[in-house]
Amino acid sequence: MIKSSTVNNLSYPDTGVIMRTENITKVFPGTVALNQVNYKIYKGKINVLVGENGAGKSTLMKILVGNEQYTKGRVILEGEDIHVRSPQDASRHGISIIYQELDLCPNMSIAENIFLAREVVHNGIIDKKMQQHLAHGLIQRLEHKINPSTLVGDLRIGAQQIVAIAKALSQNAQILVMDEPTSALNTAEVKVLFRLIYELKSKGITIVYISHKLDEILQIGDCITVLRDGSIVAEEAVKNVDMHWIIEKMIGRKLEALFTHKEHKIGETLFRVEDITLPRVGGGYVVNHASFDLHKGEILGIYGLKGAGRSEMFECLIGANPRATGKIWLGDQDIGGYTTLKRIQAGLVLVPEDRQRDGLVLTLSVAHNMILASLKKYLDRFGLFLVSNKEKKAVNASIKELSIRVADPKNPVVSLSGGNQQKVVVAKGLLTSPKVLMLDEPTRGIDVGAKHEIFEIMEDLAEQGYGVLFVSSELKEILAMSDRILVMSKGTITGEFTREEANEAKLIDALVLGNGLKNKNVNNKQEVK
Amino acid sequence: MSEGKATKTKQLSHITKIDIQQLILRGRVFLALIIVITVFALLSPGFLNIANLIIMSKHVAIFAILGIGMTFVILSAGIDLSVGSIVGLSAMIAGGLINEGIQLPQFGVIIYPNAWMVIIITLLVGILMGAINGIVITRFKVAPFIATLGMLYIARGFAGLRNNGYTFSNIIGKAEFGNTGFDKLGASTFLGLDYSIWIMLVFGLVAYFVTTRLPFGRHVYALGGNRRAAALSGVRTNRTVTIVYMISGLCSAMVGLIIASQLVAAHPATGDSFELTAIAAVVLGGTSLMGGRGSIGGTIIGAFVIGVLSDGLVILGFSTFLQKIIKGIVIVGAVVIDQIQIGMQERIALQRQELK
Incomplete structure (x- = not known):
């Protein structure tokens, strides 16, 4: 474990911290997703957050925008303790997020999406004209020309992103979190997005930018924070770092090893x-x-x-x-x-890409998952009942062979870390000989x-x-x-x-x-x- | 088995407050049963005498057997709404076989199957109805809710058609046809317990072994928990799902037989809305409606809670309306506690990690 105290503090003389977390810890059954994280978001900057998959980036963001509750710690916004219990709470505090998979309803128009759950009403009836007008204004502010009555499903992914940003702006977002915004964009669209981000920055909006495309980060970021295994391992101004530095911090060792x-x-x-x-x-x-x-x-x-x-x-x-x-x-x-x-x-055996969706039965124990594909091997001599000794032997042998870290094979498989879950899927495959x-x-x-x-x-x-x-x-x-x-x-x-x-x-x-x-x-x- | 015991005693050696909380929550159905029985025993002195307990068990058996079939279905992340109707249809089939036999006009004969044959034919009909459910669900990709809702109407319709809406009464058979003895199923006892209670015990035991010790049982849990993962692991999902509904059909037919035999009559409305009580027993027993989690033992205890509650409230003279309200509260309350337990497990996991 890396102590958070080893992080060298970086200070911007010209700007303050708008939001920070203090010793935020988040525990899921079986894993510590975040361990005493002190994360700082600098005002009016493009704050880049990087880390490997599973390092805790998404969990941290979900906590900031109220989709997930932290187990321990404090969240401080402009000097005041806040409790963000829901995304609505977050937007009231001026924090908005644009998810990687844009959370828009494709069956509804741009205006309807922007004002979803905050409809502009007049005498209890949705004021469609007003919504259209406001939506038009927002999109224009982003220097785009799209008819607000267009169905979101008919838009290109880049244009959908504009809608998502407009939606965030309509909630008077001061802090805008963007989770892997470029993952679905082509190069031209990325350029447009970056121009947009600079504009937002120039309007004083603080951006938190999560990505694992390192070249983009170096291009757009002001300061960078690196998460690894649920802890912050480094924080630095982007101008002081290069790609090697980021990779080294992210994986904690030289790549070749x-x-x-x-x-x-x-x-x-x-x-x-x-x-x-x-x-x-x-x-x-x-x-x-x-x-x-x-x-x-x-x-x-x-x-x-x-x-x-x-x-x-x-x-x-x-x-x-x-x-x-x-x-x-x-x-x-x-x-x-x-x-x-x-x-x-x-x-023939397949270890699927999405282990939680295709590889594991999350309701079952580690042991039962492991032997699921090879049950026939553990039957008694009549071929009828499963023999628990045979099961145990196979399970324990696999645990040893693949050095799976599990306290008790009877524990639910969700209690394992991602890596160990993956090994369970591999073990399941190997047990079919x-x-x-x-x-x-x-x-x-x-x-x-x-x-x-x-x-x-x-x-x-x-x-x-x-x-x-x-x-x-x-x-x-x-x-x-x-x-x-x-x-x-x-x-x-x-x-x-x-x-x-x-x-x-x-x-x-x-x-x-x-x-x-x-x-x-x-x-x-x-x-x- | 012996190893399991060893780990249990090991755990007991360092019991913490957390463990006790967990134990209470895990065994809450059993605890509920004990509470219900204690309360009624205190309020009504005759409640705990053997005769009353046996009568109650007889009532419970019906829902427990349905619940066993339903447990398989719900474990596989399905639902079977046709249970009650198949009970009614089975009763009518059995009644008709005894009173009217199998008529073959083209040969000018009527075959009267003996009581054993009646039981076997009726069970086969139940299995067939379940198989149709399963095939509609797996081959034609109809949601289980809809497929079995359709069957709810269809089976009930056939039950009515069988005798134009009339009851088959006095289904005891005639000595000259050699088909007597059907009434014994509902009226006889073995070692002081009614046959229906024995049937519940046998079904429960078999189902317990099937769910815990047979590859089939493991497959049911797996496909209820994650169908894609199960399929990619080589589980024949369609076949497994179909068998699950066949088991539910078999259990329903068994219950139809028991009721018809107990009443010595088959009424087309037999078993109306039984599916809901069966689902309630399963849910009360801790089986998740999402599938993949639950047990046969829980369902049987759940059925006892519902049965004892109904009978106890009747003995105490509560109105049927009040009975319904209390039952509703108990069912929803059980699921609320379920949710609390999930939340607690997360907290406990946290506390454990801090200890490390």
Whole structure:
């Protein structure tokens, strides 16, 4: 644990702190999300908050805007203690948030969205004209021309963001929190947004900007606060820092130490996929005729961005999508027509990207989650009842093997930290005695230490002769871990590289290819091979 | 098992205030039952005599058996509103089989199945109705609420159609047809306990083992907790859901048989609104309507709380209206306590962490 006292204080002589938290602690069952956090927001500045997934950024923001209650501590706004119990409370104090997934109703107009739950009424009846007028004024103030009666669902994502900002301004926001505002924007839209943010700043509005796009942070931020494992580890003026500094503070060690790569023997072909295709509703493909093979003891990395069809391809492979076509062999076995259950029995296993949505049954205990996919193994000799001794043996062995930190396997699985939850999902997969392991973003949302452990587990498995297939959108991760790399873009595999020939530039080039013309695509693919 | 005991004693060795609070909250259904029984025993001296307890258990058995089927459904994050109607339909099927037999005009014969066959045929009909529920829900993706609401009407309609809305009375069979003995199901005792109580115990025991020790039971919990995760783990979700509704249908048919046999008559309105009492027993027993959390034992105790409360209030001479109000308060109160417990667990988790 990092003591918060080690943070060197940064002071702005020209400006004060508008809002700060004092020793804020937030405990969820099983985890401490925030540990004695003293967070300062400087008035009229663009305050950047960074941290890895799971570092506690969202929790801290939810507390500031009243969506979550802190367990202990104080929140002080302009010298006064405040208790923000709800988002309404927060907006009364002049604090507004724009969430990553914009909280707008697509079925309603811009004006209706802006005044949702604060409708302008005249004698109890909504004054539509007045709302339209006010909304028009707000949007104009943001230097945009959109008709306020347009349905939000019909707007582009960038324009929707304008609406969200207008909504915040209509509540007289003094502090505007923006949670990953650029994650859905293209470069041009990001430029527009930044101009907007500067304008808001020039009008004296304090911005809290959460992002993990480091280049953006360096461009727009005034001061930066780094969260790690629920504690603030650094606070500095942005002009004094660079990208290395941020990364080092975020992950708490040099990047290189994170990965382990052992040499392991690569054997014969274990898993072969031909022409996996998943048509998109409304034309085109989610997965476009993907073919590849995987060898024994090999770690095959699939690099691509979110929405490139990587997760969908895994779902096709495990048999969870009935519309998928293509051929799949595991060893000599043609498993293309198998159900999910039969594919698992044949030796294929998926560790899904969203462990809480697809990987775990949150109402069940750690032990029950672990053995869920392999229950048949723990039956008595009549094949009828589960034998609790056999279950226990398997569970304890897995806990030891993957060094899962759990006090009692009977505890609910939600009581574990993200990294340990991920290991439970991996354990569940391994208990089915697979030959091929498919890991979809296995390090998403887990802390650095756990990441390192997951990588070690992957290495061990490859060494033991498993075929490991893993998807990641982190370049460094893919380059460090893979024996071979496939690049996937817009549903198509656009490049294949050996460990030796791969580098960042080549992978990104291949990624860009997918966004180009189709025929160009094919040519380049040949070239790459 | 023995290891479980060992950990329990280990826990007992350092009991804290928190543990006791938790224990009270966890065992609150049982506690409620004890309180209800104590209060009635004090207010009405005859309440605790054996005869009265057996009569009460007989009443409870009906809702406990329905509750067992309903527990499976609710654990899987579903709901079965057709329970009461299937009770009525089953009663009418059984009554009709005994009084009218199976008529095959084209052969000019009437087959009178014996009492055992009647029971088996009726149970099969119940299972079939459940299977239809399950198939409509899984294959045609109809929400369980709607699918079983439809079945509520359909089964009740068939129950009425069976004898044009009339009752099958005096369903004892005739010696010359060899179909006597159906009335024994509702009237006979074994070791001093009515058959219906034994049936409840057997159903409860089997269901307990199915939920705790069979892969099927684990699958029900898993798909109630997270259907996608269960499917990706290789659980055949559609099949499991269908079986769950078949179990509920089987339990409903069993109850239809018991009631018809106890009354020696089958009335088409038998079991009207029983589904609500069954759901109440399940919820009172601590099973979450969201699915994935709960137990058979809780449901049976929940059924006892409701049953003892109803009978006790009758014995004390409360009006039926007042009875309803009290029952309503108890049911909602139970869920309120459920929510409090969730909040407390979070707080306790915090206190534990601070201790570390």
